[in-house]
Amino acid sequence: MRTSAALTKRKPPTKARKPAGRVPAALSQDSREELLQAAGQIMTERGTVDVALSEVSQRSGLNSALIKYYFGNKAGMLMALVRSVVGKSIGQLNNLVKMPLTPEEKLRIHIGGMINTYYRYPFVNRLLHHIMTEEKDSFGPLVGEEIIKPLVQAQREILEEGIKLGVFRPIDPMLFYLHIASSCDVLFHASLTLKYGFGIEEVTDSLKRSHSQQLYEMVLNGIKAPPHTP
Amino acid sequence: MRTSAALTKRKPPTKARKPAGRVPAALSQDSREELLQAAGQIMTERGTVDVALSEVSQRSGLNSALIKYYFGNKAGMLMALVRSVVGKSIGQLNNLVKMPLTPEEKLRIHIGGMINTYYRYPFVNRLLHHIMTEEKDSFGPLVGEEIIKPLVQAQREILEEGIKLGVFRPIDPMLFYLHIASSCDVLFHASLTLKYGFGIEEVTDSLKRSHSQQLYEMVLNGIKAPPHTP
Numbered sequence: 001m002r003t004s005a006a007l008t009k010r011k012p013p014t015k016a017r018k019p020a021g022r023v024p025a026a027l028s029q030d031s032r033e034e035l036l037q038a039a040g041q042i043m044t045e046r047g048t049v050d051v052a053l054s055e056v057s058q059r060s061g062l063n064s065a066l067i068k069y070y071f072g073n074k075a076g077m078l079m080a081l082v083r084s085v086v087g088k089s090i091g092q093l094n095n096l097v098k099m100p101l102t103p104e105e106k107l108r109i110h111i112g113g114m115i116n117t118y119y120r121y122p123f124v125n126r127l128l129h130h131i132m133t134e135e136k137d138s139f140g141p142l143v144g145e146e147i148i149k150p151l152v153q154a155q156r157e158i159l160e161e162g163i164k165l166g167v168f169r170p171i172d173p174m175l176f177y178l179h180i181a182s183s184c185d186v187l188f189h190a191s192l193t194l195k196y197g198f199g200i201e202e203v204t205d206s207l208k209r210s211h212s213q214q215l216y217e218m219v220l221n222g223i224k225a226p227p228h229t230p
Numbered sequence: 231m232r233t234s235a236a237l238t239k240r241k242p243p244t245k246a247r248k249p250a251g252r253v254p255a256a257l258s259q260d261s262r263e264e265l266l267q268a269a270g271q272i273m274t275e276r277g278t279v280d281v282a283l284s285e286v287s288q289r290s291g292l293n294s295a296l297i298k299y300y301f302g303n304k305a306g307m308l309m310a311l312v313r314s315v316v317g318k319s320i321g322q323l324n325n326l327v328k329m330p331l332t333p334e335e336k337l338r339i340h341i342g343g344m345i346n347t348y349y350r351y352p353f354v355n356r357l358l359h360h361i362m363t364e365e366k367d368s369f370g371p372l373v374g375e376e377i378i379k380p381l382v383q384a385q386r387e388i389l390e391e392g393i394k395l396g397v398f399r400p401i402d403p404m405l406f407y408l409h410i411a412s413s414c415d416v417l418f419h420a421s422l423t424l425k426y427g428f429g430i431e432e433v434t435d436s437l438k439r440s441h442s443q444q445l446y447e448m449v450l451n452g453i454k455a456p457p458h459t460p
Contacts, residue, residue: 132422144426152427174428175417175444182416186408192362193411196374197382198404214405222448227457 032070034060036081043123047191049078049130078131079139085121086128086147089113093154103162108216110158114184115212119203122188125181152177162223169225180219187211262300264290266311273353277421279308279360308361309369315351316377319343323384333392338446340388344414345442349433352418355411382407392453399455410449417441 038060042051053074057064071077092113096106118124128147132140155177162168187194187203194200200207268290272281283304287294301307322343326336348354358377362370385407392398417424417433424430430437 129422132426140422141426144423148423148427171448172440172444175441177427178416178420178423178441179413179445179448181423182412182420183409186412187405190408190412192359192370193374193378193408196362196371197378197407210402211405211408214402215409218401218409218449218452220452221454222450222452224451 031060031062031066032080033084035062035067035070035077036084038062039077039081040085040121040123043127044121047122049123049127053077075131075135075139078127079135079142082124082127082131082143082147085124086117089117090147090150090154093151097154097157103158103165103167104220106158107162107220110155111180111184111216111219112212114180115187115208115215118185118188119208125185126189148177151181155180159223163225166225168223171223176223183215261290261292261296262310263314265292265297265300265307266314268292269307269311270315270351270353273357274351277352279353279357283307305361305365305369308357309365309372312354312357312361312373312377315354316347319347320377320380320384323381327384327387333388333395333397334450336388337392337450340385341410341414341446341449342442344410345417345438345445348415348418349438355415356419378407381411385410389453393455396455398453401453406453413445 035056038056039051042055042059043049053064053067056067056077067074067077071080093110096109096113099106101109128143132143134140152173156173159168159171159173159176163170187208191203194203265286268286269281272285272289273279283294283297286297286307297304297307301310323340326339326343329336331339358373362373364370382403386403389398389401389403389406393400417438421433424433
């Protein structure tokens with residue numbers, strides 16, 4: 001995931017010293033990506049999706065007029081960020097569904113993948129919620145079409161395959177989706193719960209892996225079909 | 231839960247017509263409760279915990295000076311609302327832990343109880359998060375001490391009892407707490423996900439019951455000790 005890696009990467013210091021307001025000689029996919037990276041970085045650092053265009057311009061060292069050029073407006077930029085961050089994951093999930101793996105294995109990879117996405121982009125769920133709340137007449141419904149429905153559909157196919165093979169018991173796919181999405185994400189928006197409830201200051205890679213492992217085991221056992229009694 | 235019922239109850243219309251700014255002849259526990267009820271009602275209706283003191287005053291028909299009198303300031307009022315809404319549930323949970331029930335039964339009642347709390351007060355988790363974020367030096371740490379730690383401790387005792395009896399497998403209590411809290415709550419802060427992803431406009435009592443049932447079954451099967459192989 002090249003875009004993903006780029007989004008979390010810090011700018012080298014030389015970049016930050018360039019005057020804000022720069023318009024690159026040749027507009028390119030790169031400056032578009034740089035704006036999205038800057039927005040994502042600020043959201044990650046600040047723990048909120050409330051980001052001003054002037055900050056994105058300053059952080060990227062690019063003229064804020066480019067935001068209008070590439071995305072139309074701020075809402076367009078936020079939707080582009082969602083597509084950049086979650087879009088590829090959905091493509092990968094659709095590939096995963098078709099792979100010659102057991103449904104249990106697909107579920108393990110899917111849960112691990114969701115947790116990794118939230119680990120890299122802890123703002124994702126808040127951003128989806130922000131767009132659905134604030135852009136009811138434009139991008140809100142598109143979040144449903146482009147993000148939620150494809151995710152639910154892929155999960156549904158994995159569940160149905162498992163039920164057909166007799167390894168999963170019947171389960172409501174909507175409630176399953178809500179359960180998985182919230183419990184994958186919880187570690188990454190619960191920093192203050194971790195701090196005040198458990199004295200934990202940082203979500204380390206090791207904690208993330210324990211979370212992934214425990215959640216996968218609970219979910220897999222949770223939907224496992226009961227053993228046949230002879 | 232008398233307080234709980236009172237908090238969700240709508241004011242009768244006659245109340246709304248009373249002039250805002252009223253100071254009751256005798257200050258009583260009632261006007262304190264009325265202010266908390268008003269704050270909770272506004273949060274529930276608006277889907278946000280961002281409530282102005284003037285709105286609480288107007289809704290309750292009570293002078294906003296009473297907020298200072300009872301709670302010191304707005305943060306104090308928000309913390310009082312948390313204590314009012316969650317405090318009794320924690321007391322009930324502590325009683326539940328000691329009851330002569332199986333650990334599975336305790337877990338079922340606990341999950342159902344948490345879901346009912348979120349159903350009645352869909353703002354609770356956002357309010358806890360708001361206090362921990364905005365009141366780092368005053369009430370934030372108290373949320374850890376008064377809410378999170380007692381909840382985790384009660385869950386831990388249920389888990390340990392089940393492990394001791396050989397019905398639950400070992401599980402990390404912190405990750406378990408995060409998993410349960412987020413997945414109980416998800417149905418009640420996901421109204422836009424339900425709308426745009428599934429075309430559902432309202433969380434009905436029936437949907438809440440399905441959620442409770444599926445979550446309990448998944449969690450119970452998820453932590454069930456593997457059957458003994460002879």
